[in-house]
Amino acid sequence: MEGELKPMNAEQLRECGHRMVDFIADYYKDIENFPVLSQVQPGYLRQLLPGSAPVHPDTLEDVLDDMQRKILPGVTHWQSPNFFAYYPSNSSVAGFLGEMLSAGINMVGFSWITSPAATELEMIVLDWLAKALNLPDDFLSTGRGGGVIQGTASEAVLVVLLAARDKVLRKIGKDAIGKLVVYSSDQTHSALQKACQIAGIHPDNCRVLKTDSSTDYALSPESLSEAITHDLAIGLVPFFLCATVGSTSSTAVDPLLALGKITKSNGIWFHVDAAYAGSSCVCPELRHYIDGVEEADSFNMNAHKWFLTNFDCSILWVKDRSALIQSLSTNPEFLKNNASEKNVVVDYKDWQIPLGRRFRSLKLWMVLRLYGLENLQAYIRNHIKLARDFEKLVAQDSRFEIVAPRKFSLVCFRLLSPQSDEDCANKLNRDLLDAANSTGKIYISHTVLSNKYTLRFAVGAPLTEERHVVDAWKVLQVEASNLLRTL
Amino acid sequence: MEGELKPMNAEQLRECGHRMVDFIADYYKDIENFPVLSQVQPGYLRQLLPGSAPVHPDTLEDVLDDMQRKILPGVTHWQSPNFFAYYPSNSSVAGFLGEMLSAGINMVGFSWITSPAATELEMIVLDWLAKALNLPDDFLSTGRGGGVIQGTASEAVLVVLLAARDKVLRKIGKDAIGKLVVYSSDQTHSALQKACQIAGIHPDNCRVLKTDSSTDYALSPESLSEAITHDLAIGLVPFFLCATVGSTSSTAVDPLLALGKITKSNGIWFHVDAAYAGSSCVCPELRHYIDGVEEADSFNMNAHKWFLTNFDCSILWVKDRSALIQSLSTNPEFLKNNASEKNVVVDYKDWQIPLGRRFRSLKLWMVLRLYGLENLQAYIRNHIKLARDFEKLVAQDSRFEIVAPRKFSLVCFRLLSPQSDEDCANKLNRDLLDAANSTGKIYISHTVLSNKYTLRFAVGAPLTEERHVVDAWKVLQVEASNLLRTL
Numbered sequence: 017m018e019g020e021l022k023p024m025n026a027e028q029l030r031e032c033g034h035r036m037v038d039f040i041a042d043y044y045k046d047i048e049n050f051p052v053l054s055q056v057q058p059g060y061l062r063q064l065l066p067g068s069a070p071v072h073p074d075t076l077e078d079v080l081d082d083m084q085r086k087i088l089p090g091v092t093h094w095q096s097p098n099f100f101a102y103y104p105s106n107s108s109v110a111g112f113l114g115e116m117l118s119a120g121i122n123m124v125g126f127s128w129i130t131s132p133a134a135t136e137l138e139m140i141v142l143d144w145l146a147k148a149l150n151l152p153d154d155f156l157s158t159g160r161g162g163g164v165i166q167g168t169a170s171e172a173v174l175v176v177l178l179a180a181r182d183k184v185l186r187k188i189g190k191d192a193i194g195k196l197v198v199y200s201s202d203q204t205h206s207a208l209q210k211a212c213q214i215a216g217i218h219p220d221n222c223r224v225l226k227t228d229s230s231t232d233y234a235l236s237p238e239s240l241s242e243a244i245t246h247d248l249a250i251g252l253v254p255f256f257l258c259a260t261v262g263s264t265s266s267t268a269v270d271p272l273l274a275l276g277k278i279t280k281s282n283g284i285w286f287h288v289d290a291a292y293a294g295s296s297c298v299c300p301e302l303r304h305y306i307d308g309v310e311e312a313d314s315f316n317m318n319a320h321k322w323f324l325t326n327f328d329c330s331i332l333w334v335k336d337r338s339a340l341i342q343s344l345s346t347n348p349e350f351l352k353n354n355a356s357e358k359n360v361v362v363d364y365k366d367w368q369i370p371l372g373r374r375f376r377s378l379k380l381w382m383v384l385r386l387y388g389l390e391n392l393q394a395y396i397r398n399h400i401k402l403a404r405d406f407e408k409l410v411a412q413d414s415r416f417e418i419v420a421p422r423k424f425s426l427v428c429f430r431l432l433s434p435q436s437d438e439d440c441a442n443k444l445n446r447d448l449l450d451a452a453n454s455t456g457k458i459y460i461s462h463t464v465l466s467n468k469y470t471l472r473f474a475v476g477a478p479l480t481e482e483r484h485v486v487d488a489w490k491v492l493q494v495e496a497s498n499l500l501r502t503l
Numbered sequence: 504m505e506g507e508l509k510p511m512n513a514e515q516l517r518e519c520g521h522r523m524v525d526f527i528a529d530y531y532k533d534i535e536n537f538p539v540l541s542q543v544q545p546g547y548l549r550q551l552l553p554g555s556a557p558v559h560p561d562t563l564e565d566v567l568d569d570m571q572r573k574i575l576p577g578v579t580h581w582q583s584p585n586f587f588a589y590y591p592s593n594s595s596v597a598g599f600l601g602e603m604l605s606a607g608i609n610m611v612g613f614s615w616i617t618s619p620a621a622t623e624l625e626m627i628v629l630d631w632l633a634k635a636l637n638l639p640d641d642f643l644s645t646g647r648g649g650g651v652i653q654g655t656a657s658e659a660v661l662v663v664l665l666a667a668r669d670k671v672l673r674k675i676g677k678d679a680i681g682k683l684v685v686y687s688s689d690q691t692h693s694a695l696q697k698a699c700q701i702a703g704i705h706p707d708n709c710r711v712l713k714t715d716s717s718t719d720y721a722l723s724p725e726s727l728s729e730a731i732t733h734d735l736a737i738g739l740v741p742f743f744l745c746a747t748v749g750s751t752s753s754t755a756v757d758p759l760l761a762l763g764k765i766t767k768s769n770g771i772w773f774h775v776d777a778a779y780a781g782s783s784c785v786c787p788e789l790r791h792y793i794d795g796v797e798e799a800d801s802f803n804m805n806a807h808k809w810f811l812t813n814f815d816c817s818i819l820w821v822k823d824r825s826a827l828i829q830s831l832s833t834n835p836e837f838l839k840n841n842a843s844e845k846n847v848v849v850d851y852k853d854w855q856i857p858l859g860r861r862f863r864s865l866k867l868w869m870v871l872r873l874y875g876l877e878n879l880q881a882y883i884r885n886h887i888k889l890a891r892d893f894e895k896l897v898a899q900d901s902r903f904e905i906v907a908p909r910k911f912s913l914v915c916f917r918l919l920s921p922q923s924d925e926d927c928a929n930k931l932n933r934d935l936l937d938a939a940n941s942t943g944k945i946y947i948s949h950t951v952l953s954n955k956y957t958l959r960f961a962v963g964a965p966l967t968e969e970r971h972v973v974d975a976w977k978v979l980q981v982e983a984s985n986l987l988r989t990l
Contacts, residue, residue, distance in 0.1 A: 020878070021596055021597065021873050021874065022596065022965075023593070023595045023596070023874075023965035023966075024531065024582065024594060024596060024965035025531075025596065026528045026529070026532040027528065028596050029524075029527065029528050029531060029596045029599060030524060030525065030528035032596055032600055033527065033528065033599070033600070033603070034521055034524050036524075036600050036603045036604060037516075037517060037520035037521050037523075037603075038517065039604070039607075040520065040603065040604065040607035040608075041513045041514065041516050041517035041520065043607060043608070044511065044512075044513035044516060044607075045513040053616075054618065054619050054620070056619050056620075058615065058619070058847045058848045059623070060619065060623070061619070061620060061623035061627060062623065062626075062627055065624075065627055067630075067631075068631050068634050068635070069628075069631035069632065069634070069635055069871045069876055070871065070872060070875045070876070071875050071876045071877050072875045072877060073872070073873055073875040073877075073878060074872045074873065074875070075873075076600070076873065078872070079869060079872050079873060083604070087620045087624065088620070089620075090618070090619040090620025090621075090623060090624075091610060091618050091619075091620050091621070092610060092617055092618045092619070094608075094609060094611060094617075094618075095511065095608070095609055102611075102617075102837070105609060105610070105611045105859070106510075106609075107511060107606070107607070107609035108511055109508055109509065109511060109512065109515050109516045109519055110508065111606075111609075112516060112520070112606055112607060112609075113519055113520070113523050113563070115602065115603075115606035116520070116523045116524075116527065116602075116603055116606065117523060117527065117570070119594070119598075119599055119602035119603065119606070119813050120526075120527035120530060120531075120599060121527075121530070121578060121580075121581075122581060122582055122592060122593075122594035122598075122813050122814055123578060123579060123580070123581040123582075123592070124581060124589075124592045124814055128545065129540075129579070130581075130589075131541065131577070131578050131579045131581075132541050132543050132545070132547065132548070132577040132578075132579070133541070133543075133548060133574045133575075133576075133577025133578050134577075134578070136546070136547070136548035136549065136577060137548060137552075137574065137577075140548060140549055140552055141556075143554075144554075144555050144556035145556065147555050147556070148555070148556055167654065167857050167859075168857035168858055168859045169858075170856060170857045170858045170859075171856060171857055174701075174856065178700075178701060182700075190705060191681060193680070193703060194678060205835070206833035206834075206838075207833075207858060209833055210831065210833050210856075210858075213665075213669075213830065213831070214665060214701065214702070214831075214856070215701070215703065216668075216680060216703035218677060264835075264837050265836070265837055320859075324510055326606050326609050327611055327859060327861060328857075328859060328861065343700065343701075344697065344700070344701075346693035346694075346696055346697050347693075348692070348693040348751075349949075349950055349951045350589070350751050350752055350948060350949070350950045350959070351693075352949075354937070355545060361545045369657060369658060369661065369697075369701065370654050370655035370657045370658055370815075371655055371656075371657045371693075371694060372592070372654075372657075372807075372814060372815060374814060374815065381566075382566060384556040384557065385556075385557060385560070385561045385565070385566050386508050386560055386562075386563065386566060387508065387560055388557045388558050388561070389556055389557070389558050390558050391507070391560060395510055450841070461837060462836075462837065463836050463837045464836045472837070478510035478511035479511050
């Protein structure tokens with residue numbers, strides 16, 4: 017490149033951008049050659065980098081060289097076809113292009129006026145997706161509701177918890193915050209607990225209702241009813257339920273319709289967290305998992321998990337946007353403008369925690385346009401098929417058991433202990449997890465269900481094919497054999 | 504491209520990625536041809552797009568064509584050299600490359616184990632920047648403190664407010680939340696008010712201390728002392744001060760040293776919001792603006808404003824990371840891992856609101872490497888020079904006045920009204936703002952200082968040169984002449 021890098025220059029951006037595209041394409045070409053879980057030790061990088069920022073500029077080739085030699089060994093490769101841990105976090109060609117475009121334009125769309133297209137495209141695209149999910153019309157932006165892209169499901173549940181909190185406190189007085197009660201199950205994501213901490217809900221007033229294998233770890237409506245009745249009797253104020261469709265541990269699905277009837281008759285805000293499984297409901301044959309969503313006040317799915325939209329893109333729909341806005345709006349003089357004052361536009365700053373926001377909808381728009389719903393459905397179905405294949409492989413090996421029924425693309429399983437002792441079995445599976453992940457060939461994670469240490473095999477990376485699933489199972493079988501031999 | 508777009512494919516990513524680089528480079532080449540403030544009407548886009556998502560895929564050329572013809576007219580061009588509104592939100596070649604790389608790798612670095620390099624590079628790079636700003640060693644990650652990249656300054660002030668809230672409530676009991684008092688000035692960013700709403704601080708307990716032109720809108724230590732004394736006398740619990748270096752309205756600089764002495768003697772958490780002006784303190788001759796930062800508990804600057812790092816990148820340093828972690832940590836079974844259990848690593852999920860997070864440090868690392876501190880200093884100095892030039896132009900035209908002294912790259916000014924009536928003057932300036940912005944040639948914003956409607960001219964876009972500032976002034980002079988003629 018001729019001359020020093022300027023802050024911004026179209027031709028330098030072009031030249032360097034092309035170089036970076038090749039670097040990233042080569043990364044994907046080579047991705048199976050890296051250990052999927054990084055094998056570095058804590059503190060490895062500080063030994064490799066200087067102690068202060070450079071005074072004079074380095075070249076792009078210097079930086080890419082350090083990226084390759086020093087940074088990538090410390091990366092855990094979420095896009096590897098051998099990544100089966102947690103839940104997937106999809107990158108796709110379309111999602112990547114959307115990120116590039118959003119970063120290139122780099123506008124800050126906090127109010128409509130600061131980039132009308134950013135707000136309007138978000139409203140339109142989230143209406144598209146609501147229709148694809150067959151959500152009730154109440155969630156569309158054309159009525160009193162609408163969708164908004166949050167960063168993560170944690171932020172989604174926080175903003176609706178705040179909206180619900182303030183709605184009830186406006187009625188019963190701000191000093192009654194100590195009386196407010198939140199309901200969830202012991203399978204609900206920890207994001208709810210964090211949201212309660214932030215919102216100042218008393219920890220003693222967070223009802224974590226027990227589930228077990230008799231309901232496949234779904235929340236029972238009876239236990240919710242009982243808890244509410246008890247809380248009302250002692251003068252507390254039930255105000256929020258978080259139900260889950262596709263829990264993080266085992267893809268448990270709470271019965272939305274029955275839960276919704278209870279919340280409605282008690283004036284409780286009903287939030288549905290479908291962060292992982294929501295995406296699958298664009299397939300008509302899976303839509304039944306969110307039956308009852310018409311009873312909900314808010315619904316969340318993460319397009320950045322299993323919908324080919326690069327991180328972050330967590331979609332929240334609400335029926336009553338005014339409740340969000342009443343909790344989250346500010347109106348400083350320096351942001352006032354004619355469009356906002358006339359109240360004819362949406363200002364997304366009032367639907368979220370941060371003020372600033374990217375052109376968030378661009379990548380979701382590109383994913384929907386460049387794949388179309390038919391390919392997105394095929395994508396989901398393929399992962400479910402691969403998980404079903406894996407489940408069959410596990411079932412054929414009598415040394416293992418399936419711990420919870422598979423609904424989507426997650427298989428919960430464990431190695432049986434030759435001893436019947438539960439502690440031994442838990443240690444055995446913990447050792448199997450460590451052994452498998454230490455090979456660098458696969459990455460899986462775990463949970464605990466009914467006190468059983470359980471391995472989670474979550475299919476969902478865009479590059480994963482049948483051969484990766486088959487090979488992963490071989491790794492697990494080999495490591496299991498090794499461990500069983502040493503017992 | 505041959506065949507349909509796959510979810511992920513290295514060669515398709517390469518081909519499409521090159522196409523997108525050219526689209527974005529061409530955007531920058533043409534950027535001065537767009538009206539800087541979008542001139543569309545509310546609802547314009549819904550008329551141009553279909554009512555539902557496509558079932559079958561569209562081509563990249565279709566999408567880019569829609570981008571050009573339908574979306575870009577609705578974009579307000581923050582990267583235009585004629586953007587002088589709010590504060591800048593810098594895109595740069597290096598920042599854009601960092602965004603590409605982060606989006607390409609698309610890992611989710613909530614815990615160290617999920618990508619060790621993401622956590623470690625962030626710690627290292629924020630130590631680099633802390634040293635470049637000459638922050639006290641207490642803010643380095645090698646001690647009990649450290650830096651973390653938040654999305655926005657709103658999230659930064661929220662997380663430290665929560666840390667401070669919970670620290671004091673652990674001492675005096677959770678039910679005492681109604682007694683907690685927060686201090687700020689009437690120039691403090693609305694982000695603090697929003698954080699207080701979220702954290703459940705009683706609105707009556709938010710002391711917004713008055714400032715005026717006698718201190719250039721800086722908070723007076725005397726007024727803080729008086730307020731604290733009064734609150735203590737009536738049994739309230741002062742616990743948080745947010746001071747500002749470079750306020751949003753007029754770049755007011757609160758006297759950190761004097762304020763810090765007061766907070767220290769009262770056990771109050773002292774947060775410094777230098778979201779805009781912090782970046783400038785890498786220049787030794789400007790570092791004095793944050794003298795006294797050694798008294799602060801937390802310090803925030805937005806690298807995405809004026810430091811060539813694409814949105815979002817808001818840096819927060821704290822002296823006591825354990826206070827943050829105590830407020831924001833969760834530890835669900837499915838995230839447990841050996842490195843975290845041994846307590847030998849940083850898990851940034853416990854320093855922020857969301858769980859998931861990008862490879863946040865990558866673009867800041869690339870900015871520091873590809874420009875070097877010397878070019879970043881030159882970049883800041885150039886904008887300050889351009890703002891000084893603009894200030895001189897205003898001062899030479901007796902029809903205008905400078906409303907607040909210029910410290911950094913913002914000029915606050917207004918057109919004087921031929922009538923001495925204040926309402927007329929305010930209307931005149933509002934009309935001038937609308938007229939200038941309606942030309943599409945420049946975009947400026949406003950504030951109100953001491954009841955005076957004031958125009959803000961913020962230099963800071965990476966492409967802005969002397970000619971843009973001179974031309975902007977001509978636009979303002981022409982529109983002012985037109986308005987004055989009609990009076």
